[in-house]
Amino acid sequence: MFTHQDEWNRGYAEGRRYRPLDDDERSLLAQHVPAPDGGRALDVGCGTGELALHLASMSYTVDAVDWADAAFPSTDARLDDPSHGSVHWLHLDIERANLSQLQADGYDLIVLRMVYAFLRDRTRLSRTLGRRLRMNGALVVITPLAATTPAERRGIALDEDEIAHLMSMWDQAQRFNANGMAVLVLRGLKRPAVQITNTPLPQPSSVTEVHAVVTDAQGRVLLGRSQQQRWELPGAPAEPGEGFEHTAVRALAEQTGVTAEPADAHVLGLHLDAPDGLPRTSVVVRISAHTKQVQSLKPDEFGHVDWRPLHALRRLDRLPTTSARALDLIWPGVLPYVPSAHMYPIDSAYPPVPGESLQAVARRERMADRVIAGGWAPSLPVQQALRAVPRHRYTPESP
Structure with missing residues (x-):
C-alpha cells in the first residue's frame, strides 16, 4: 500500500494520532535490543516521535525520520522533554531521497513501527537499511497482522507470507507478540539468493524521450521553435542512469535557460507508440516551480523560445505528436484530434501551478x-x- 504525502500531512495537521507505544513493546525492546555504549538508533517513519523519545530514554542517540511535514513533536514539546536532546529530527523520504544525512558509521538499531506495510519496495529498502547496521545490530519491524485487521484497513498490515519472506532474508529472525502485533527482531542480513549480473547490451531497439511542461504566472506554456520550424516542448532523450525528473530539468535549462529543481519535476505519465516500427516511450514531466529567465541557449535545437497561451495552441502551424500528447495529458481537449497512443498515467498529485x-x-x-x-x-x-x-x-x- 502507498499513500500520498499530503494525506499524512493532513492527518497529522488534523490532530490524528496512531496506535500508542504499549508496555509489551517497551518490554520487548528493553529485553532484546538494549542500547550498547554509544548506541545509535534510527526510527523510520517516526510520526509524532513517541518511539524516538522512548529509544532516547533507553540511552540511544536517535535519528528520527519521517516524510510528512506535519509529523514530529511540536517545538514546545521538544523544549519540555529533556530526552529530545538525544533525538535528531529529519524530514526525509526514506525510499526516494539521498540517504547521506544518515549516520555514515551505521546504527545499532533500526526500527520500523507500523511503517513496513506502507513501503513500495520493501525488499530493496530492507536490504538498504540492513547494510547500515553495525556489527550485532538489529532491524526491528513492528506491524499489525492481516488476520486480525479489518478488511477495509488491510493495507496497514502484513500477512503471514509477507512476514515469512522478510524473516527469510536474515540469519537470525525472532518473532514476538505485543498485544496482537508482530514484533520481528532481525539480525545478520543474508546475501541475496539470486546474484544479479550485468546483461549484455542489445542493439538499440527503442528510444525514450522526456518532455518538460512548464507554465508561467499567466498560465502560458513554454515552447521552442525548432530548426525544423516546429513548436516543441523542451525535452531530451534520457541518459543512462538518469531519472526522468533530472532529464526534464537538464533539458529545460540547456535549451531555454529556465532552471528548476528535480524535486519540482513530477512524472505524470508515459505514452508508447512505434513510429516507423521503432518503439518509442514519451515521458511527460510537469514542472511545478522554476525561475523565469527565458533564452535560447542551443540555437541548433531551438531557434526561438517563447511562452504561448493555452487558447492559442490550436493556431500553431506545426506541433510534434509527442508534444501534443503531453499537452493533452495535462489539459485534455486543449488541442483537437491528438493522435492516440498507449498511455500509462503515473501521478497527478503535484502542487498547484499557474495555468488553465x-x-x-x-x-x-x-x-x-x-x-x-x-x-x-x-x-x-x-x-x-x-x-x-x-x-x-x-x-x-x-x-
Whole structure:
C-alpha cells in the first residue's frame, strides 16, 4: 500500500494520532535490543516521535525520520522533554531521497513501527537499511497482522507470507507478540539468493524521450521553435542512469535557460507508440516551480523560445505528436484530434501551478460541442473562438 504525502500531512495537521507505544513493546525492546555504549538508533517513519523519545530514554542517540511535514513533536514539546536532546529530527523520504544525512558509521538499531506495510519496495529498502547496521545490530519491524485487521484497513498490515519472506532474508529472525502485533527482531542480513549480473547490451531497439511542461504566472506554456520550424516542448532523450525528473530539468535549462529543481519535476505519465516500427516511450514531466529567465541557449535545437497561451495552441502551424500528447495529458481537449497512443498515467498529485485547469478545458469543450451541435455557431471562426477563448477568466468570482 502507498499513500500520498499530503494525506499524512493532513492527518497529522488534523490532530490524528496512531496506535500508542504499549508496555509489551517497551518490554520487548528493553529485553532484546538494549542500547550498547554509544548506541545509535534510527526510527523510520517516526510520526509524532513517541518511539524516538522512548529509544532516547533507553540511552540511544536517535535519528528520527519521517516524510510528512506535519509529523514530529511540536517545538514546545521538544523544549519540555529533556530526552529530545538525544533525538535528531529529519524530514526525509526514506525510499526516494539521498540517504547521506544518515549516520555514515551505521546504527545499532533500526526500527520500523507500523511503517513496513506502507513501503513500495520493501525488499530493496530492507536490504538498504540492513547494510547500515553495525556489527550485532538489529532491524526491528513492528506491524499489525492481516488476520486480525479489518478488511477495509488491510493495507496497514502484513500477512503471514509477507512476514515469512522478510524473516527469510536474515540469519537470525525472532518473532514476538505485543498485544496482537508482530514484533520481528532481525539480525545478520543474508546475501541475496539470486546474484544479479550485468546483461549484455542489445542493439538499440527503442528510444525514450522526456518532455518538460512548464507554465508561467499567466498560465502560458513554454515552447521552442525548432530548426525544423516546429513548436516543441523542451525535452531530451534520457541518459543512462538518469531519472526522468533530472532529464526534464537538464533539458529545460540547456535549451531555454529556465532552471528548476528535480524535486519540482513530477512524472505524470508515459505514452508508447512505434513510429516507423521503432518503439518509442514519451515521458511527460510537469514542472511545478522554476525561475523565469527565458533564452535560447542551443540555437541548433531551438531557434526561438517563447511562452504561448493555452487558447492559442490550436493556431500553431506545426506541433510534434509527442508534444501534443503531453499537452493533452495535462489539459485534455486543449488541442483537437491528438493522435492516440498507449498511455500509462503515473501521478497527478503535484502542487498547484499557474495555468488553465483540466476541468476548465474539458467543460469549455463540452459547451462548444453543444453550441455547435445545436446549430448556433455555423461559421468556422466562431466555432474556433468558442473552443479557444478561456471564458471562465472573465468571471473570476464564479466557481
